[in-house]
Amino acid sequence: MAKKPSNFGKEWSRADVSKLKDLARGNTPTPLIAYKLERTEAGVRAKAHEKGVSLKPTNKSPYTRRKA
Numbered sequence: 134m135a136k137k138p139s140n141f142g143k144e145w146s147r148a149d150v151s152k153l154k155d156l157a158r159g160n161t162p163t164p165l166i167a168y169k170l171e172r173t174e175a176g177v178r179a180k181a182h183e184k185g186v187s188l189k190p191t192n193k194s195p196y197t198r199r200k201a
Contacts, residue, residue, distance in 0.1 A: 139171045141172070141173065145180055156169065156170075157181065162190075
C-alpha cells in the first residue's frame with residue numbers, strides 16, 4: 134500500500150484553497166498540485182470541483198487542428 138500524503142484527511146485551510154486556485158490558474162498539472170499541497174489527486178479534484186476551480190489545461194491545442 135502506498136504512503137498517504139501528510140495532509141490526508143485533514144481540513145482544507147483558506148491558504149490551501151488559495152494556493153490551489155493560484156496553481157490551477159498557472160496551468161499546473163493536477164498531480165503536481167497534489168504533490169505541492171501534500172494531498173491526493175482525488176482530494177484536489179474534489180476540492181476544485183467544490184470551489185468551482187477548473188483544472189483543465191488552457192494551453193493545449195486540440196488534436197484535430199491542422200495547418201492549412
